[in-house]
Amino acid sequence: MEESSYSDVLQLRRGRRPCCRRGTQVVLLGLVTATLWAGLLTLLLLWHRDTVQGLRQLEDIAARNVSRVSKDVERHKGDQMAQQSQVAQALQSMEEIQAEQKRMEIQDSELSRNLDGLLEDLSNFKSQGLNERRTALDSLERLQEEVAKLWIELRVSNGSVCNTCPEQWVSFQRKCYYFGEGAKRWFQARQACRRLRGRLVSIHSQEEQDFLAKHSNKKGSWIGLRDLDREGEFVWMDQSPLDYSNWRPGEPNNGAQGEDCVMLLGSGQWNDAFCGSYLDGWVCDQLATC
Structure with a gap:
């Protein structure tokens, strides 16, 4: 009886042991799963926290x-407004300068017109003064020459010989003649005669003409006849009238509308020529002394 009871107990223990093992395994699996889920949840929470912190930092x-960008934009807007204000001021200053420049140009134009008027008046006044002075000097020279001629006539009537000439001058009929050489224009020849205290020669007779033709430069010489003041109205340097002439046939012809000075040709005849031409000869005269 006791043996049967003991065997029953052993059989009962053997039947229960596999069932307890499976339960334990299930519990352990549950614990491991729970632990894993807890760890995963912890990691998720930590990742979420870090993510939130990172987002907050990124937001900050x-x-x-x-x-900073807003401040830069505001500062840029302020600078831009200041620049616009400076540009507006510069444009306004430019307009004021242009207006002032136009006003100065108008004043300058008026001053230029006034100055031109004053210069023209001055030129006219100077020209008038020069003409009057030249007329007065010409009158004085004619008066002095007439007095000198009268004085010579008086000395000759008293028996004096009036044929004294400076060195290198040639005497003929109470006058002295200088036969200059060297290329000169008519005005240069006139100045050369004045420096020698004479003037370009005036011819009043055939005898004087023959004398000059004999001694003058055969290439042509300037003489003191010209029509500079009025075309066709020839006047001698001594202001005496044209009482004798020896024009070459067809002359004077004012060729090229600019021949206002007279030259003595090598043949002895006269020809009107351009005053700016160069001639190799020029003849001066002055009264001889007693």
Whole structure:
């Protein structure tokens, strides 16, 4: 009886042991699973926290950047407005300068017109004064020459010989003649005679003409006849009338509308020529002394 009871107990223990092992395994699997889920949840929570912190930091950085950019934009707007204001002021100053420049140009134009008028008046006054002075000097020279001629006539009537000439001058009929050489224009020849205290020769007779033709330069010489003041109205340097002439046939012809000075040709005849031409000869005269 006791043996049967003991065997029953052993059989009962053997039947229960596999069932307890499976339960334990299930519990352990549940614990491991729970632990894994807890760890995973912890990791998720940590990742979420870090993510939230990172987002907050990014938000702070973005906010600071936005604030900085906003300040830069505001400063840029302020600078732009200041530049626009400076540009407006510069444009206004430019307009004022242009207006002032136009006003000065108008004043300059008026001053130029006034100055031109004054210069023209001065030129006219100077020209008038020069003409009057030249007329007065010519009158004085004619008067002095007439007095000198009268004095010579008086000395000759008293028996004096009046044929004294400076060195290198040639005497003929109470006058002295200088036969200059060297290329000169008519005005240069006139000045050369004045420096020698004479003037370009005046011819009043055939005898004087023959004398000059004999001694003058065969290439042509300037003489003191010209029509510079009025075309066709020839006047001698001594202001005496044209009482004798020896024109070459067809002369004077005022060729090329500019021949206002007279030259003595090698043949002895006269020809009107351009005053700016160069001639190799020029003849001066002055009264001889007693």
